[in-house]
Amino acid sequence: MSTTPAPLPPGLRTRTLTLDDAAAVADLVRAEETVDLGAPEVDVEDIRADWLRPSYDLASSAVGVEDPAAGGRLVAYVDHAGDDVAYAAVDPAHQGRGIGTWLAGWVQQRARERGATRVGSQVPQDSAADRLMAALGYRVRWTAWDLELPEGVTMPAAPLAAGHTLRDADPADPADREAAWTLLEDCFLEWAERPRQPLADFGARVWDREGHQPWNLRLVHDADGVLVGATHVHLAGGGGYVAKVGVRRDRRGQGLAAAMLVDAFALAREHGATRCYLSTDSRTGALGLYEKVGMVVSSTWVNRAIDL
Incomplete structure (x- = not known):
C-alpha cells in the first residue's frame, strides 16, 4: 500500500536542500519536538552528521518546502536517509494543511525508485505525525522510549x-x-x-x-x-x-x-x-535494565512503516 501523490497547498514551493539548510531543518524538528515532547532534543550536529555520511547524497535524498510569502522560509522537509528510513518535519504552524501527506508521497516514490520495499519513520506516540501516518496506512513496527536519569x-x-x-x-x-x-x-x-x-x-x-x-x-x-x-x-x-x-x-x-x-x-x-538520557526500543529487550538502574521513561515513540 502507498500514498496517492497529493498536491502541495497553494503558495508553497519545493527546492533541493544543501548543507547550509541543516540549521533550518534542525529548527523545524526542534519546533515539532517542543510541541510533542515539551522540549527539543535534536541538535544541528545530528542533522549534519547524517548528511555528511559518505554514502549519502543530500541533493537526491531530501526536499524542502518553503513559503515565498514568508521570504522563502523553510516550513517542512523530508529525507530518505537510506534503506527503509525516512525523516520529516512540518512547522507546527503549518500542520493540518496537507503538507505531511505530500511529504509522505514524495519519500515513498523516492524510496521505491531506489528499490526499497517499505519506508517508515519513528515519531512521538499520539503526535500529529503519528496520527497522520496511521491515517495513511502506516503500520506500527515497534515501540521505542527515551529514558532519562533524573537530575x-x-x-x-x-x-x-x-x-x-x-x-x-x-x-x-x-x-x-x-x-x-x-x-x-x-x-x-x-x-x-x-x-x-x-x-x-x-x-x-x-x-x-x-x-x-x-x-x-x-x-x-x-x-x-x-x-x-x-x-x-x-x-x-x-x-x-x-x-x-x-x-x-x-x-x-x-x-x-x-x-x-x-x-x-x-x-x-x-x-x-x-540531564542524561538514551533511547531503546521493544526489539532490544533492554527497557527493564535501564529502569532497574534508576532511569525513567520520558517519552514514548512508535516506528511506523508502509509497504511500497
Missing part, C-alpha cells in the same frame, strides 16, 4: 568485572575505531533489520561528528586486551546522550553494561550535562 539521581555503583579496563578510544589509532565499529554493529545487527553500516558512515556519526572529543567513545577490554564493550556518548540538547552502548554477546551477564552507563553519565555530567 540529582545517581546510578547505583557498578564496578567493572575483575580484569577489565575502560578507556577512551585512541583518536590516533584507526584500529580502536574499527574495533568499536565492528563490535557495536555486531550488537545492533542482532535485532536491527538493516545492512551493516559502512565504517565511514559510522564514523560520520561518531568520531567525525562536530564537537567530538575523545571521551565520547569509550572502550572496555578484558584482561587479555580483547574488546568486549563500547559506548558512544555525547552532549546534545543540554544533556548527555548515550547514542550507542554494546557488550559482546558472549560477555554479557557480568555487569559490564551497567558499569559503562555509570561511566558515560558521570563523564557527561563532568562536561556540563544537566
Whole structure:
C-alpha cells in the first residue's frame, strides 16, 4: 500500500536542500519536538552528521518546502536517509494543511525508485505525525522510549568485572575505531533489520561528528586486551546522550553494561550535562535494565512503516 501523490497547498514551493539548510531543518524538528515532547532534543550536529555520511547524497535524498510569502522560509522537509528510513518535519504552524501527506508521497516514490520495499519513520506516540501516518496506512513496527536519569539521581555503583579496563578510544589509532565499529554493529545487527553500516558512515556519526572529543567513545577490554564493550556518548540538547552502548554477546551477564552507563553519565555530567538520557526500543529487550538502574521513561515513540 502507498500514498496517492497529493498536491502541495497553494503558495508553497519545493527546492533541493544543501548543507547550509541543516540549521533550518534542525529548527523545524526542534519546533515539532517542543510541541510533542515539551522540549527539543535534536541538535544541528545530528542533522549534519547524517548528511555528511559518505554514502549519502543530500541533493537526491531530501526536499524542502518553503513559503515565498514568508521570504522563502523553510516550513517542512523530508529525507530518505537510506534503506527503509525516512525523516520529516512540518512547522507546527503549518500542520493540518496537507503538507505531511505530500511529504509522505514524495519519500515513498523516492524510496521505491531506489528499490526499497517499505519506508517508515519513528515519531512521538499520539503526535500529529503519528496520527497522520496511521491515517495513511502506516503500520506500527515497534515501540521505542527515551529514558532519562533524573537530575540529582545517581546510578547505583557498578564496578567493572575483575580484569577489565575502560578507556577512551585512541583518536590516533584507526584500529580502536574499527574495533568499536565492528563490535557495536555486531550488537545492533542482532535485532536491527538493516545492512551493516559502512565504517565511514559510522564514523560520520561518531568520531567525525562536530564537537567530538575523545571521551565520547569509550572502550572496555578484558584482561587479555580483547574488546568486549563500547559506548558512544555525547552532549546534545543540554544533556548527555548515550547514542550507542554494546557488550559482546558472549560477555554479557557480568555487569559490564551497567558499569559503562555509570561511566558515560558521570563523564557527561563532568562536561556540563544537566540531564542524561538514551533511547531503546521493544526489539532490544533492554527497557527493564535501564529502569532497574534508576532511569525513567520520558517519552514514548512508535516506528511506523508502509509497504511500497
